[in-house]
Amino acid sequence: VPDPLMPSAALLPLCDSPGGGRFALHHEPGSVRPYSATLGVVPVRLGKHDTTATKWDEQKTTETSADGQEDPDTVTIRHTDT
Amino acid sequence: MARDTVLVLTGAKDPTADVVIEELARRGVPVARHDLGDFPTRMRFSAWHMGDGWAGRLSGPDATTDLQDVSAIYYRRPSNFRFPPELSAGDRVYAQEEARIGVGGVLAALDCRWVNHPHRVARAEWKPLQIEIARTCGLPTPRTLISDDSQEAIEFAERLGGPVVCKSLSSVVLAEEGQHKVVYTRRVDPTTISPRDFGATVHLIQEWVPKRREARVTVVGGQVLAVAIDSDSDAGRVDWRSDYDSLRYTSTDAPPEIADGMRRYLACTGLSFGAFDFVITPDGEWIMLECNPAGQWLWLHHIAGLAIPAALADTLTGAAA
Numbered sequence: 001v002p003d004p005l006m007p008s009a010a011l012l013p014l015c016d017s018p019g020g021g022r023f024a025l026h027h028e029p030g031s032v033r034p035y036s037a038t039l040g041v042v043p044v045r046l047g048k049h050d051t052t053a054t055k056w057d058e059q060k061t062t063e064t065s066a067d068g069q070e071d072p073d074t075v076t077i078r079h080t081d082t
Numbered sequence: 083m084a085r086d087t088v089l090v091l092t093g094a095k096d097p098t099a100d101v102v103i104e105e106l107a108r109r110g111v112p113v114a115r116h117d118l119g120d121f122p123t124r125m126r127f128s129a130w131h132m133g134d135g136w137a138g139r140l141s142g143p144d145a146t147t148d149l150q151d152v153s154a155i156y157y158r159r160p161s162n163f164r165f166p167p168e169l170s171a172g173d174r175v176y177a178q179e180e181a182r183i184g185v186g187g188v189l190a191a192l193d194c195r196w197v198n199h200p201h202r203v204a205r206a207e208w209k210p211l212q213i214e215i216a217r218t219c220g221l222p223t224p225r226t227l228i229s230d231d232s233q234e235a236i237e238f239a240e241r242l243g244g245p246v247v248c249k250s251l252s253s254v255v256l257a258e259e260g261q262h263k264v265v266y267t268r269r270v271d272p273t274t275i276s277p278r279d280f281g282a283t284v285h286l287i288q289e290w291v292p293k294r295r296e297a298r299v300t301v302v303g304g305q306v307l308a309v310a311i312d313s314d315s316d317a318g319r320v321d322w323r324s325d326y327d328s329l330r331y332t333s334t335d336a337p338p339e340i341a342d343g344m345r346r347y348l349a350c351t352g353l354s355f356g357a358f359d360f361v362i363t364p365d366g367e368w369i370m371l372e373c374n375p376a377g378q379w380l381w382l383h384h385i386a387g388l389a390i391p392a393a394l395a396d397t398l399t400g401a402a403a
Contacts, residue, residue, distance in 0.1 A: 029258055035232075035279040036248055036286075039270075040256045040263030044325060 087112040087151040088398050089140075091189075092158035093119065098380040099158045102398075105391040111399055114147040116140050119161030121185060122177075129188040136188050149188070154195035154398040157203070195354070197302075197397055198375050202352040206375040209251050209286065219346040220339065221370040224288040224361075232280035235272035235287050245269050245290035247320070267321035291369050296322055297360040299336055300379050300390055301348055303397030306341045307388040310334040310362070331386045336360075340368045347373060354397050 029037070088106055092099040094117055106113050120142050121127055129138025129149060138149045163181045165174050190201060198206075205211065216223045227238040228251070239246045250265040257263075269290055299308040310332045311322050318325035336344070340360075348356050357377025361369045382388045396402035 032278050032282055034282045034285070035275055036250050036265050036283075037256060038279060039248060039268045040258075040265045041324075042261050043264050044327070 084112075085151055085153050087114050087147065088154045088156060089113075089147060089152045090115045090156045090158065091118060091160040092156075093117050093161045096159055098378065099156065101380065101383065101391045102156060102394050105395040106398065109395060109399065111395070112151070114140075114145055114152075116142045116145070116147065117160050118185065119164050121163050121181060123164055123166060127185050127188075135193065136191055138188065149192060152192060152194050153400075154197070155189065155192070156197050156394070156398055157200055195398060195400060197355050197394060198353045203375045206351045206353055206356075206373065207253075209372060212373055215347055215350050216343075216370050216373075219343045219350060221343040221347060222367065223370050224291050226289075227287040228284050229287070230281045230284045232272060232275045232277040235275065235280065235285070238287060239272050242289045246272065246287050247290050249286050249288065249321075251284070251286050266317075266324040269320060291361045292363055293319065293361040294364045294366075295362050297334065297336070297358075297362055297368070298377075298382065299340075299344060299358040299360065300377070300382065300388060300393075301344045301356050301358065302390060302393035303354050303402035304345055305393040305396070305402065306336055306344060307382075307390055307393065308334050308336045309382055309386045309388060331382065333386050333388065337368060344373075351375070355394070 088111055090099050090103060090113060092115065099115070103113050103115065116125065118125075124143045126141040127138070129136050131137075136149060140147045140149070163178060163185075165177050169177060186200070190199065196202075210228060213223050213226055225242060227235060229235060229238075235246070246269070247267050248270045249267040255262050255264050270287075272287070296311045296313075297308055298311060299306060301307070312330045312332070313319045313322055313325060313328045314330075315325045315328035318328040322329055335341075344356065344358055347358075348354065351373075353375050355375065357374040357379060359371040359374070361371060363369065379388070379390050383390050393402070
């Protein structure tokens with residue numbers, strides 16, 4: 001969760017997991033993926049607009065449980081805003 | 083007991099908070115800066131409710147702050163709680179939630195000024211809600227479709243009779259193939275979209291609004307600070323975030339009815355700060371794209387000279403009331 005007090009995912013209705021939801025972010029996209037995600041590009045150099053606070057990395061633990069076996073993993077998520 | 087301290091919650095390195103703190107210090111306002119990421123390994127937190135409101139203290143590595151002294155909270159970019167590595171993954175989730183509701187709940191319950199209250203920020207980040215609030219406040223927005231049905235997108239574009247754009251609803255940054263990726267606003271042809279990909283989740287499709295230029299308007303405590311943004315590149319003209327090097331900034335004034343609409347918008351959402359993005363059409367009409375309740379602004383202060391630190395200091399100290 002990117003925000004310690006109010007993770008946005010916690011606002012999702014019917015969210016059933018502590019901490020406000022579970023994200024399934026993977027490094028390797030699958031054969032089907034959200035169309036808007038396919039529009040993602042590597043951000044341009046922000047240069048003078050790049051302040052320390054505009055982005056930060058979070059090591060996020062992910063878990064998959066397709067067969068009931070939890071498989072912990074970690075991905076790096078970078079949060080930004082405008 | 084002097085209840086005059088501005089509590090700044092942010093990470094260790096935050097130049098945006100730095101300039102606000104400098105402005106507050108120049109005015110002689112006591113400031114306490116803490117990062118929630120210091121809890122619980124480097125920060126102690128205790129609070130008690132004895133029937134007359136919450137009291138307590140934050141004891142960080144550099145300072146101890148009595149909650150009774152806090153008159154305002156500037157909620158910037160605190161990092162997340164950092165728990166002892168010895169905690170199991172399951173216990174870390176439990177500890178995170180206990181801390182969020184315990185520490186966060188006490189802070190959220192303090193009777194003081196906020197810029198901005200995190201609960202209100204979370205609500206205000208929902209773009210569908212932004213569009214509806216904008217309507218009620220008299221701020222025009224682009225015609226919008228949210229759907230997981232690509233055929234709906236095709237028919238929506240046909241009804242508009244013009245180009246459409248796709249943009250993300252959230253601010254999640256993708257981490258894939260060893261790179262970080264962001265989704266900027268892109269003009270799209272719905273007839274070329276894979277129905278399977280489009281059906282994987284909902285998508286935000288909007289009419290493409292012809293633009294003469296764009297505007298970023300920072301509203302703080304009723305003060306409206308606007309800058310017009312011009313881009314010399316095709317990518318920058320579609321989404322100015324995609325090509326910062328092509329941008330030129332000019333201080334400007336928002337039309338009175340738009341300024342009033344933004345003030346109403348903030349009143350509706352309970353925010354005291356908002357960063358609004360507008361398209362200015364060739365006819366001079368201002369079309370609101372979004373309002374970021376936690377938007378960045380430091381570069382506008384540096385480049386265009388917008389007096390945002392002073393406006394924030396006014397709001398945090400109640401001078402803007």
